[in-house]
Amino acid sequence: MPANSSYDYALVRVVPSVERxxxxNVGxxxxxRTRQFLCARIELDEQRLLALDPDIDVAVVREHLETIALICEGKAEGGPIAHLSLSERFHWLVAPRSAIIQTSAVHSGLCNDPAAVLQHLLDTMVRLRKQKIAHA
Structure with missing residues (x-):
């Protein structure tokens, strides 16, 4: 069994009105670092976003969110930031900002499979949990 490695993560959030x-959570x-792994998983629930702000330009939000994944992957379409080292890209992406796309504080953990942890975090922190309906 491979040794555990430390990881850092942040949630990606859309904040339609910074003032409010x-x-x-959208990703x-x-x-x-030790596994040379940097990845973003984004899932925008447009219906929930429009409930917060019916006038938001969803296409623009989606475009900015897609850029996060491009930066993580080091794709040229991600712009100059995508050419930085993995560590530099991560720290640029999670830097605090007052914008419509923000990240949570950075959290840490240990794992032997960063892709599995990423999937677990997406399932528990981004996706809506299915409500159990009690039968009377």
Missing amino acids: GECL VILFC
Whole structure:
């Protein structure tokens, strides 16, 4: 069994009105230095976003969110930031900002499979949990 490696992650959030502070978790960025792993998983629930702000330009939000994944992958389409080292890209992406796309504080953990942790975080922190209906 491979040894555990430390990882850092942050949630990606859309904050339609920075002044109001309401946000919607739409993704996770996970960085594991020892395994040379940097990946973002984004899932925008447009219906939930429009419930927060019916006038938001969803296409523009989606475009900015897609850029996060491009930066993580080091794709040229991600712009100059995508050419930095994995560590530099992660720290640029999670830097605090007052914009419509923000990240949570950075959290840490240990794992032997960063891709599995990323999937778990997406399932538990971004996707809506199915409510159990009690039968009377």
